[in-house]
Amino acid sequence: MKRPPRPLVRRRRLASLAAWTAASQLGACAGGPARGLGGGAPAPAASEAEWRALATPRPTPLPDAVRLSVADIELLGEPAIPATGSVPARLGMTELVAAGLLRRADVRFVERRRFSAAVEAERSGDARARGAPPAGVSPGAELIAAVTWVPLGTGEASLEVRLTESATGRVARTLRMLVPRDAEPVGLARVTVGAILGALDELGRLPAWDDPIEAAAPAEYVASGVPSGALNSFLAGLAAEEQWRWESARVAYQTAARAPGFLEAEAALSRAARLRLGGTLGEG
Numbered sequence: 001m002k003r004p005p006r007p008l009v010r011r012r013r014l015a016s017l018a019a020w021t022a023a024s025q026l027g028a029c030a031g032g033p034a035r036g037l038g039g040g041a042p043a044p045a046a047s048e049a050e051w052r053a054l055a056t057p058r059p060t061p062l063p064d065a066v067r068l069s070v071a072d073i074e075l076l077g078e079p080a081i082p083a084t085g086s087v088p089a090r091l092g093m094t095e096l097v098a099a100g101l102l103r104r105a106d107v108r109f110v111e112r113r114r115f116s117a118a119v120e121a122e123r124s125g126d127a128r129a130r131g132a133p134p135a136g137v138s139p140g141a142e143l144i145a146a147v148t149w150v151p152l153g154t155g156e157a158s159l160e161v162r163l164t165e166s167a168t169g170r171v172a173r174t175l176r177m178l179v180p181r182d183a184e185p186v187g188l189a190r191v192t193v194g195a196i197l198g199a200l201d202e203l204g205r206l207p208a209w210d211d212p213i214e215a216a217a218p219a220e221y222v223a224s225g226v227p228s229g230a231l232n233s234f235l236a237g238l239a240a241e242e243q244w245r246w247e248s249a250r251v252a253y254q255t256a257a258r259a260p261g262f263l264e265a266e267a268a269l270s271r272a273a274r275l276r277l278g279g280t281l282g283e284g
Contacts, residue, residue, distance in 0.1 A: 043251045048277075054250070055273035058284070061108040062207045066200060069112040069141035069166070070098055073192070074148045087239045089185075095238050096189035097147070097196075099264035100216060102271060102284070106209035107200065110141040111284040118281050131244035136280020141166045143205070145196050149179075149188070157181045159188075161195040163203070175199040179221040185231060186224035186264065193217040216263055230259035237268060246276040 046054075073093045094113070101109040118135035121128070128134070143163045150158045156178045163173045175195050179188060194217040200206040215222060237252035249272045256265035271284070 043247070045247055046250055051250075051273050051277055054269060055277050055279075056270045057274075058102060058270075059105040062105050062209060064207045065106055065108045066205045067108045067110050067139055067142045068101065068196070068200075069110045069144050070094060070101070070196075071144055071146045072113070073097065074146075076149065077151045087235055087242065092235050092238065093149075093185060093189055093192075095268070096186060096234075096264050097192050099267040099271075100189060100193040101196070102267045103216070103263060104209070104211070106197070106207050108139075109284060110138060111281050112141060112144070115281040115284075129244055131246060131276075133244075133275045133278070134280050136282030138282040143172060143200075145199075147192055147195075151181050152178075155181050157183070159192065159195060161192065161199050163196075163199050173199040173203050175202070177220070183221055184223060184226075186226040186262070187221055189264065190216060190224060191218055191221045194219045213261075213263055215261070224261070226259050226262050230256045230262050230265065234262070234265050234268065237265070237272070241268075241272050246272065250276075 073090050075090050075093065098109060098111075101107055115135055115138050118128075118132070122135055142165070144166055146162045146164065148158075148160045148162075150160075152158060157180070159177050159179050161175045162171055164170065165172050175198055177191075177195060179191060183191075197206055197217055198219060211217065215224075233252045233256035237249045237256060240246075240248035240252060250269070253265055253269035253272060256262055257269055259265070274283075275281070
């Protein structure tokens with residue numbers, strides 16, 4: 001059973017999640033036609049062929065990969081991000097973790113948040129928002145990962161991952177670790193993915209898989225090196241996708257994905273393209 005890699009920890013003094021609040025103004029893709037993130041002329045709309053090229057398929061899960069969903073991540077002691085599109089810090093972090101799981105073959109990520117809302121809207125007879133994908137059918141999650149981040153008075157923070165059985169509500173595994181209190185968001189999301197994998201490994205639910213990107217899910221915090229501008233573009237893409245504004249989401253995610261190694265932006269861009277071309281939330 002292959003455990004997630006454990007690279008050396010390098011603790012740099014980086015922008016904290018509180019600084020992320022000030023930096024994450026998402027007005028670049030606030031509404032209307034897609035625009036360049038610099039506020040210039042509207043970007044040309046992508047053709048159907050371009051959308052199809054972006055819609056790379058999800059990895060085929062290994063036969064014994066667990067069906068896993070992620071609940072909202074709690075960031076205690078930090079303010080929400082006041083951003084266009086109502087993307088608070090916990091939602092941005094949740095979607096960074098989801099994007100990190102979407103690209104994996106050793107787990108089968110199951111969309112939960114937006115799928116549940118879409119199913120409830122369909123049951124209530126509400127008209128689907130313009131551009132919104134259908135809910136579809138979900139395979140359902142076997143385990144739900146809940147994550148809590150709590151700042152401590154030591155310059156560190158506690159990161160807790162709790163895996164709960166969906167059918168029974170029983171807590172199957174809990175894993176806790178310390179991370180730098182000023183850990184930057186992408187690095188924090190990646191070590192959260194690593195903690196989820198570690199908890200699955202302890203349960204004997206993590207099949208062997210060679211991840212081609214070793215730094216994607218470290219067992220200890222490592223700074224990602226993703227610049228803040230690329231993170232802001234990712235959040236702008238998320239804000240647009242939450243409102244099903246596909247062209248704005250594409251422009252923002254593509255801008256974010258230009259940052260070397262920003263695998264989460266690439267995964268989110270592919271997901272957006274699949275949904276834009278007729279995919280369902282249940283398929284994720």
